Amino acid sequence: MLSENFSKLCRVEDLTEGIGKRFLVNEIDIALFKIKGEVFALSNVCPHQHSALIYEGFIEDNCVVCPAHGWKFKLKDGKMENGGNGLNSYPVKVIDDIIYIKAEDKSNNW
Numbered sequence: 001m002l003s004e005n006f007s008k009l010c011r012v013e014d015l016t017e018g019i020g021k022r023f024l025v026n027e028i029d030i031a032l033f034k035i036k037g038e039v040f041a042l043s044n045v046c047p048h049q050h051s052a053l054i055y056e057g058f059i060e061d062n063c064v065v066c067p068a069h070g071w072k073f074k075l076k077d078g079k080m081e082n083g084g085n086g087l088n089s090y091p092v093k094v095i096d097d098i099i100y101i102k103a104e105d106k107s108n109n110w
């Protein structure tokens with residue numbers, strides 16, 4: 001059962017393994033990734049120079065690497081490798097192969 005405030009994004013098969021896809025949900029810029037079948041939703045805006053490029057990042061060691069200058073964020077919670085705040089991370093649900101995420105808070109975690 002889907003609780004309230006989850007937004008429908010796309011089908012799991014619409015994502016390519018390891019390649020990000022960008023969505024706007026409640027005016028929040030989101031980067032969505034599918035890694036080994038698991039789906040992760042992070043803020044698309046890098047805290048470094050506020051580039052909206054995370055969806056173009058590459059995946060390394062269960063992290064996404066910003067393509068601009070290489071800052072690295074954990075897929076599971078968006079934090080930096082040293083534990084520092086990084087990208088916001090949003091709850092994901094997959095029901096019948098449809099991806100839903102809950103993204104309401106526009107404030108950044110910088």
Ligand code: FES
Nearest residue numbers: 046048049066069
């Ligand atoms: S803007 Fe992301 S690392 Fe510089």
